[in-house]
Amino acid sequence: MANEIEEKLACSLTGAKTTEIIQFLPYLLQDFWELGSDPVIMEELIKKHIRLSESTRILDLGCGKGAVSVKVAQKLGVKVRGIDLIPEFIEYATQKATEFNVDALCEFAVGDINEAVKAETEYDCVIFGAVGNVLGSPAETLTKLKATIRDDGYILMEEAYLPDGIKPESIKYDYEYLTERQWMDIFNDVGLELVESDFREGSANLSSESGMEAITARASELIAKHPDKREMFDEYVSNQQNEYDDIDNSLVCVTWILRKI
Numbered sequence: 001m002a003n004e005i006e007e008k009l010a011c012s013l014t015g016a017k018t019t020e021i022i023q024f025l026p027y028l029l030q031d032f033w034e035l036g037s038d039p040v041i042m043e044e045l046i047k048k049h050i051r052l053s054e055s056t057r058i059l060d061l062g063c064g065k066g067a068v069s070v071k072v073a074q075k076l077g078v079k080v081r082g083i084d085l086i087p088e089f090i091e092y093a094t095q096k097a098t099e100f101n102v103d104a105l106c107e108f109a110v111g112d113i114n115e116a117v118k119a120e121t122e123y124d125c126v127i128f129g130a131v132g133n134v135l136g137s138p139a140e141t142l143t144k145l146k147a148t149i150r151d152d153g154y155i156l157m158e159e160a161y162l163p164d165g166i167k168p169e170s171i172k173y174d175y176e177y178l179t180e181r182q183w184m185d186i187f188n189d190v191g192l193e194l195v196e197s198d199f200r201e202g203s204a205n206l207s208s209e210s211g212m213e214a215i216t217a218r219a220s221e222l223i224a225k226h227p228d229k230r231e232m233f234d235e236y237v238s239n240q241q242n243e244y245d246d247i248d249n250s251l252v253c254v255t256w257i258l259r260k261i
Contacts, residue, residue, distance in 0.1 A: 020229075020232060021232060021236055022086070024222060024233075025086060026086065026088035026089065027218060027221075027222060028215060028218045028219060028222070028236065029215075029218075030218065031214040031218070032065070032211070032214070033065050033067045033092075033096070034064075034065075034067040034068075035064035035065055035067070035089075035130075036064065036129050036130030036131070036158065037067075037068050037127070037129030037130055037158045037255070038200075038255075039067050039068045039070075039071035039072060040071075041198055041200055041255050042068050042072060042127060042129065042156055042255070043071060043072050043075045043076060045156060045196065045198060045255065045257045046058070046072060046076060046078075046125060046154075046156065046257075047075075047076060048196075049154065049195055049196065049257055049259075050124060050125055050154055052076055052077075052078060054077070055079075056076075056078040056079065056124050056125075057078070057079050057080075057081070057122070057123045057124055058072065058078055058079065058080045058081070058123060058124060058125045058126070058127060059080075059081050059083075059116075059120055059123040059125070059126040059127065059148055059149075060072075060080055060081065060082040060083070060126075060127040060129075061083055061113040061116060061117070061126060061127065061128050061131065061145070061148075062083070062084055062113055062128065062129070062131035062134060063082030063083060063084045063089075063090075063093060063108065063127075064084055064089050064093075065089045065092045065093050065096070066082050066089075066090075066092065066093025066094070066096050066097065066106070066108060067096070068127060068129060069081075069082040069093065069097075069106055069108070069127075070093065070096045070097050070100050070102055070106060071100075072127075073097070073100075073102040073105040073106050074100050074101075074102050077105070078105065079105050079106075079107075080105060080106050080107070081106075081107045081108075081109070081120070081123075082106065082107070082108045082109070083108075083109050083110075083111045083113055083116045083120075084108075084110065084111075084113075085110065085111065085112055085113070086110075087110050090108045090109065090110045093106075093108045094106075094108050113131075113134060113135065114134070114135060114144075116148075117135065117144040117145065117147060117148055118147075120148045121147070121148055121150075122149070122150045123148055123149050123150065123153060124149070124150065124153055124154065125149065125153060125154040125155070125156055126145050126148045126149050126153070126154075126155055126156070127156045127157075128141070128145055128155065128156070128157045128158075129156070129157070129158040129255075130158045130159070132175065133175075133176075138178060138182075138183065138186050139186050139189065139190060142155065142157075142186060142187070142190045142192060142258075143190055145157070146190060146191065146192065146260055149260055150260075151260060152259060152260060152261075153259075153260050154195070154257055154258065154259055154260070155192065155256075155257070155258040155259075155260070156255065156256075156257050156258075157255070157256050157257075157258065158253070158254070158255045158256075159183070159253075159254060159256065160177060160246075160247065160251040160252060160253045160254070161177055161178055161179055161180050161182075161183055161251065161252050161254065162177045162178065162179045162180075162250075162251065162252075163179075163180070163250075163251070163252045164179075166250050166251075170250060171246050171250060171251075172242035172243075172245055172246055173239065173242040173243040173245075173246050174239070174242075175243075177251060180252070183256075187258060191260065191261055192258040192259065192260060192261065193258065193259045193260075193261045194256060194257075194258055195257045195258060195259050196256070196257050197254050197255075197256055198254065198255040198256075198257075199252070199253070199254055200255075201253065208244040208247070208248055211240075211244065212237075212240065212241055212244060215236075215237060215240050216237055219233040219234070219236060219237045
């Protein structure tokens with residue numbers, strides 16, 4: 001089971017065909033804090049649509065280094081539990097929570113989110129930001145996320161979809177993107193109401209250009225240390241470039257807030 005989980009993670013987050021890359025992700029991504037979702041967009045959507053109080057509980061699955069969790073807790077004063085499989089990411093998130101004085105509001109744990117969705121329940125909102133297909137198909141993913149929230153709870157999800165006129169074969173990154181219409185059908189089938197779609201590009205800590213520069217530099221450093229693994233690191237860099245190209249040129253990136261009905 002552990003190997004299967006790591007394979008899903010490696011494929012979803014890196015496009016890699018080997019799980020060996022996972023152990024190098026903390027080094028490759030050391031220049032990033034925000035790994036995917038933009039905290040400002042998440043915070044604003046939560047504030048706009050969810051009635052907040054001191055008892056509000058938010059679950060951040062695949063929380064990465066905790067940028068969304070920490071900043072949402074800081075801005076909104078809510079309790080956030082973040083879970084990620086990579087220990088170094090969780091350690092960094094915990095340090096950031098202390099740095100931002102929200103360690104009393106943030107709780108971070110190393111864990112498999114496939115197991116977390118079975119145990120974590122009754123949250124006001126679950127965040128699933130740019131985590132890919134680690135939980136399965138889109139329908140499986142949304143069904144599992146729905147189980148973690150209370151009645152009338154919310155799912156906050158960042159994704160990308162194929163716009164009209166873009167064919168799947170034109171996508172460079174090895175990922176099966178759906179159309180907007182396909183997503184809408186799945187929301188309806190699973191029992192979720194689309195409350196708002198936010199198409200802002202966000203303000204991630206590194207742009208596609210500077211992000212690729214950082215990733216390429218770190219990969220080069222690892223190649224110098226591990227020349228026998230050059231092919232793996234070159235593949236990682238190529239996959240990341242393909243993903244950036246798709247996002248910049250072919251896909252529509254969106255953050256959805258969905259209500260359980």
